[in-house]
Amino acid sequence: MELQIPNPLLDVTMLNPGDLLELTGKIYVGRDAVLPKIVELSRGNGLEQMKIDLQGSVIFHSAVSVAGIGPTTSNKVEIEESIVPLSKAGVKIHLGKGEIMPETIKRLKGENAIFAVIPPVTALIKSKVIKVKMVAFPELGMEAFHEITVQKLPCMVAAVNGVSIYKER
Missing domain, CATH: 3.20.130.10 (Fe-S hydro-lyase, tartrate dehydratase beta-type, catalytic domain)
Known part of the structure; x- marks a missing residue:
């Protein structure tokens, strides 16, 4: 809308x-x-x-x-x-x-x-995560090193072949 x-x-x-x-x-x-x-x-x-x-x-x-x-x-x-x-x-x-x-x-x-x-990126990513596993530095809490398993996580290519979507306009 x-x-x-x-x-x-x-x-x-x-x-x-x-x-x-x-x-x-x-x-x-x-x-x-x-x-x-x-x-x-x-x-x-x-x-x-x-x-x-x-x-x-x-x-x-x-x-x-x-x-x-x-x-x-x-x-x-x-x-x-x-x-x-x-x-x-x-x-x-x-x-x-x-x-x-x-x-x-x-x-x-x-x-x-x-x-x-x-x-709604956070909600979108959360909906695509199937499994979360902390793999290193647990003392860092949410900032520890994690492994996640995802299904159909969308993303956009931001830079390839020497060109970026963030170029000055």
Whole structure:
């Protein structure tokens, strides 16, 4: 479903988990360091002073770097605790990755807002993994060296024959 954003009139009751959205328009980008500050600004007239209009907006849980823009985990305390207050301030769509708490999900409904994962890469990869085996450095936890067995894991060739998809445009 294509959505023009921001969209203050978006009725999220027409959406279902698993729906694919294509967003066109402006998106705010912030993560754990800045979102609590945006919440504070929303409690007064700080957003207006900074010319930030959250009505019908989208916030992508990410940072902007030269390496690109990708989602960060949305259930980090600083991020998840910002979701409901920013929804009250007008945000309609929160983009990120990972699961959020059931209480946050319930409270989003009351604010006519949604949480979406973008891109759904983590969920896609997880759905293609059949087996996970830690093979070295267990003391590193999730950053240990693992072997995974996958089935039909999609990927895109990014560089071949001296040419890259990341060339300057």
